[in-house]
Amino acid sequence: MPKISSIEHLASLAKLGLDADEAEGLRRDMESIMELMDSLQDVNMDGEDAPAEGAATLAGLRGDAVLREIDPELFLEQSPADGKNGFAIPRMME
Numbered sequence: 001m002p003k004i005s006s007i008e009h010l011a012s013l014a015k016l017g018l019d020a021d022e023a024e025g026l027r028r029d030m031e032s033i034m035e036l037m038d039s040l041q042d043v044n045m046d047g048e049d050a051p052a053e054g055a056a057t058l059a060g061l062r063g064d065a066v067l068r069e070i071d072p073e074l075f076l077e078q079s080p081a082d083g084k085n086g087f088a089i090p091r092m093m094e
Contacts, residue, residue, distance in 0.1 A: 002030045 007027045011018045018026065079087050 001034060002027050 004023055004027055007023050007030065008018070011023065011026070076087075
């Protein structure tokens with residue numbers, strides 16, 4: 001399970017200022033998450049199909065199909081600057 005030193009290291013990488021109580025709370029939260037992930041490995045999914053919820057959300061969408069080819073040269077010749085096979089976007093910030 002996660003050590004407090006690992007939590008402090010992650011907090012420093014994320015530029016978080018945690019006091020001892022916050023670090024310990026985060027360590028306990030991480031431990032709970034890791035235990036949950038470990039318990040998911042015990043679930044037997046042999047012979048199970050994908051959840052129906054995912055299929056229902058995709059049912060109303062069209063399939064990916066090329067309806068017509070678009071000539072990239074047509075777009076590039078109409079662009080303000082040629083970015084060598086792409087659009088050159090002006091720099092917005094210095």
